[in-house]
Amino acid sequence: MNTFHRYGLYPTVFITGAAILVVEILATRLLAPYYGTTIFSTSSIITVILAALSIGYWIGGRYSDKHCHLDHFAWFIAAGGVGVLVIAVLNSLFVPVIGYQLSLTSGPLLLSLFLFFGPILLLGMLSPYAIALQNAFSPEVGIGTISGRIFFWSTLGSIAGSLLTAYLLIPSFTIPQILLATGVVLTALGVGIRLIAGTHYQATLPMVFFAVALFYGEGVSPFLSPAIYQSQGVYSQITVFDAPYDGEETRFLVQDRQSSGALNKASGKSAFEYAKYYDIYRLFNRDIKNALIIGGGAYIIPKMLHENKPSVSIDVAEIEPNLEALSKEYFQLPDTPQIKTHVKDGRRLLLDSNQQYDYIFSDAFSSLYGQPTQLVSKAFFDLAKKRLNDNGIFIANIIGYFPPEGGPSLAGSAYLTMKSVFPEHLLIAVESNEIHKIQNFIFVGMNGKMPNVDYHFLRRHPDPLFSELGEKVILTEKLRLENELIFTDSYAPVESLSAQALTYGVTAKKIS
Structure with a gap:
């Protein structure tokens, strides 16, 4: 038994647990430009994440009973990583088109299903699969102890992901950058484990190429007006741009979907x-x-x-x-x-x-x-x-x-x-x-x-x-x-x- 078989699954579920919370917290920021930070957005995100995790747990447990192989486990990690990269692409290309067409009440639920359900389901499959693998690697430890350890490290990773996102990532990077980095880390982790499992490297190349293509191909701005300034604030995405308003040159401040101020550039007074x-x-x-x-x-x-x-x-x-x-x-x-x-x-x-x-x-x-x-x-x-x-x-x-x-x-x-x-x-x-x-x-x-x-x-x-x-x-x-x-x-x-x-x-x- 190699070192990874004995100890490697615990840091793995720590990383995947962190990734789930990173995506969940970023979800509120992705929906905010279209629906604000309302109770409908929060409830929809939590509902979809929990539904995806619960179904993922069920599927992962059933699948691991029949196909308890490390390379399959690694494939699900990498697929989850690509799924996170796809979220970033969809958010840039499609969400700006459909986001404003949906209502404030149903829109958050529909977009949450569209964006987050698939990737989180794949990541949800990993905990029961890791338990089955660790039990196969170390049957003498006991299934109860293994389950406790897996859920401990996965939950600890979620805590770390939550704190890291709030206190470091969001204040320092844009939402697309965080999503892309999370997706690349997961994809690389899955590919690395597949190599440890002895899978031929050719089998991993399509997934690597796909992840790289998404990483470099993403980046279309969802803002239609040329922005003078754009960044991710602590609570909202902040954009400053100039546009005509009532026939006057006006400078706007937009936080997510909401206009938070408009200055008539000639008079120096409010345009509102x-x-x-x-x-x-x-x-x-x-x-x-x-x-x-x-x-x-x-x-x-x-x-x-x-x-x-x-x-x-x-x-x-x-x-x-x-x-x-x-x-x-x-x-x-x-x-x-x-x-x-x-x-x-x-x-x-x-x-x-x-x-x-x-x-x-x-x-x-x-x-x-x-x-x-x-x-x-x-x-x-x-x-x-x-x-x-x-x-x-x-x-x-x-x-x-x-x-x-x-x-x-x-x-x-x-x-x-x-x-x-x-x-x-x-x-x-x-x-x-x-x-x-x-x-x-x-x-x-x-x-x-x-x-x-x-x-x-x-x-x-x-x-x-x-x-x-x-x-x-x-x-x-x-x-x-x-x-x-x-x-x-x-x-x-x-x-x-x-x-x-x-x-x-x-x-x-x-x-x-």
Whole structure:
């Protein structure tokens, strides 16, 4: 018995166990540009991975009973490696074509089956096969001990793969690079074991050539617009590109599928209409000294606030650590001590700090329409109000619509939740007062008595933001809220309501 027969299977399953977790974690990044990091994506990925592993265990056990040979075991490893390489190719060539055609609810499941089921099934076959092989090599050890050792090393590899992916690979390399390296390592491992098993090297050449061809042939960018900057962030794929918007030259920041900011290059202001409502605070409390922006994105709102009122101390809560530097380089963010970034979730920042603010603007999104659930619950709004000074202003950007037949809906439930905390408030429809249309809604709440606004007088204001305000403020007493929800930490179905809003928007476009 050679050394590999006695000890080699344990490091082998360690490597394959690591590879499974690498692919599983990367799966969330592969789907995020099309479906965001929603509960549908997470659940679909876990479901497909577990289904593939369970079927792989069953097939691997049955097959090893009939064909318990080291070269067969090696072939499955190499085939799994090629399967991982195929994921990288499909992600570049086909997923950009079909990803946006599928819905937010069914798309993640269908793409997960398409991309991950086959390779993970092959890798799932390896643990029971390794147990059968080790038992054949060392029958005196006992099947129970062998099983325990195999699953120990495989699970330990999965732990290592999880930590390695999160703390080293994703921060250092692109997703295609990680997939390609994982596939090559597995293919090389399988080929090496086949050579140890005494298989003629000619039998391994087609698989080696195929892996090399995929390695060098992959690399088509899934982005249709020429990117000025593109990299993998800690939480999302980050892309900066220029494109016309409303007839103006505009620079965009995109995180996965979602546009996180757009700068009109001529004016230096936001190209998105909703962002201009950051300035609405001047109607109610002009004397703000410190502000918190939750969700930095391209830092356009902090930039405009600083330019408009340089004396204000601005904190920005942004979980993606590279965005401040990117905004300085690409989005004209000034380098000033008045703007301070906290790489932290906005709610956590409010919880950990005793800092009081005159102004809080919440603009963080986790998917196309949906905000992170921890930032739409009543507990969050209670905490935000607690951190506001007297007469402080809270502003939140919501994307959605108010259904004609009543809720529940994303916009309606978010509004009802905020209204329960801020009884003194305004609701503004950014595009028009057609509340049944998908658009941005701006919620303005005040920690104190909100002054009466003379909208007729404001019509003479030189700034359209104020002169047109009377046409965009919603008469909230006419909203149908009886079926809307108050979001809590224990129940906030943001993802499903976001999918409902997206489906409604697509249907409305087709009808019109």
